Amino acid sequence: xxxIEQFQQHRKQQVDAVLASAGTVSKGxxxxxxxxxxxxxxxxxxxxxxxxxxxxxxxxxxAVEVQTEYAKGAYEVFTAEMGKIGELYKTLVKExxxxxxxxxxxxxxxxx
Numbered sequence: 189x190x191x192i193e194q195f196q197q198h199r200k201q202q203v204d205a206v207l208a209s210a211g212t213v214s215k216g217x218x219x220x221x222x223x224x225x226x227x228x229x230x231x232x233x234x235x236x237x238x239x240x241x242x243x244x245x246x247x248x249x250x251a252v253e254v255q256t257e258y259a260k261g262a263y264e265v266f267t268a269e270m271g272k273i274g275e276l277y278k279t280l281v282k283e284x285x286x287x288x289x290x291x292x293x294x295x296x297x298x299x300x
Contacts, residue, residue: 205287212287216280223276227269234262 238258245251 202291205291208287209284212283213280216276216283220273220276220280223269223273227265227273230265230269231262234258234265 238254241254242251242258245254
């Protein structure tokens with residue numbers, strides 16, 4: 189049987205863990221949104237620069253060359269940024285679960 193003090197202490201630990209986890213979620217989501225925003229801004233600027241460069245092309249060969257360079261660069265930036273954002277998600281999940289995992293590993297001990 190668990191006494192009242194043990195129950196209250198365990199309940200407080202549960203609430204503290206949930207609040208810590210919620211704070212981590214909020215911070216993690218803000219970091220992810222900031223990363224997506226930065227990537228979107230960079231991508232927009234690069235696209236705008238590409239269109240301006242492409243509009244000035246006078247030969248098809250040069251236009252194809254500019255298109256190829258842009259596509260290659262855009263792909264490289266995309267994969268790098270998605271890797272960073274993936275790591276942010278991974279960190280978010282790990283840090284969110286840490287406080288909750290302690291509750292699973294430490295159930296209240298029964299009173300003798």
